[in-house]
Amino acid sequence: MNRRLFLSTVSALLLAVAAGPLASAADKVVPGFNEAAAAGVPVLVHVTAPWCEVCQAQKPVVAKLVGNGDFAAMKKFEVDFDSQKDVLQKLRVQSQSTMVLFRNGKEIDRSVGVSDPAEIEAFMRKAL
Template sequence: MNRRNFLLAVTGVTLALAASVAAHNGDETIPGFDEAAASGVPVLVHVTAPWCEVCQAQKPIVAKLVGIGDFARMKKFDVDFDTQKEILQRYRVQMQSTMIIFKDGKEIDRQVGETDPAVIEAFLRKAL
């Protein structure tokens, strides 16, 4: 491939990605996400799969934290890795056991494969 064709291909891909991001003004594929993000509450999107051992280890840790104490206002949304592919693409998620936190409607951090309760708690605190 010559340099000109390469640059044209890269430009085309870049424009296509920019158009898909610009066309998206919300995330109605996760019911309640837009409302929670707009309200200013911290939001956690947790991508799991029923066959994932790491996900199964994360779930009780997250359940214990979210909704109580400092995390009482945090909203949690579960995304199934096997069936909700549109959401995975939108958020560039490549692995189950991914946690993404949002503050004021903007992604501030993500974490993959973590099962240490103290590390998960510190991660969630970033959204407060």
């Protein structure tokens, strides 16, 4: 087997393993995640830090949307960037102000550093 084929095969296998069941991995560090995923509700994981200005701008926008109107069924889990490193590792999040959307327990999209209310709403609509 040539080296290039071997490396691409190993890379594909590693990606498949890493992209395994996020829902079960997330539930081990974010209590309630699996229940929300099993219920079929859209889920938003919001990674924030108290010192992050973008996070502080995102929070009121997310709070206004989640649980209201079209987003009434959406479940939000907030993760602290500084103290919940295990969650960051499981979800492969590398920076604060990250929002990860799940539908039926599977990640469908993520956003980093967006604070415009219209953009946040459009992002969250992807899970509906």
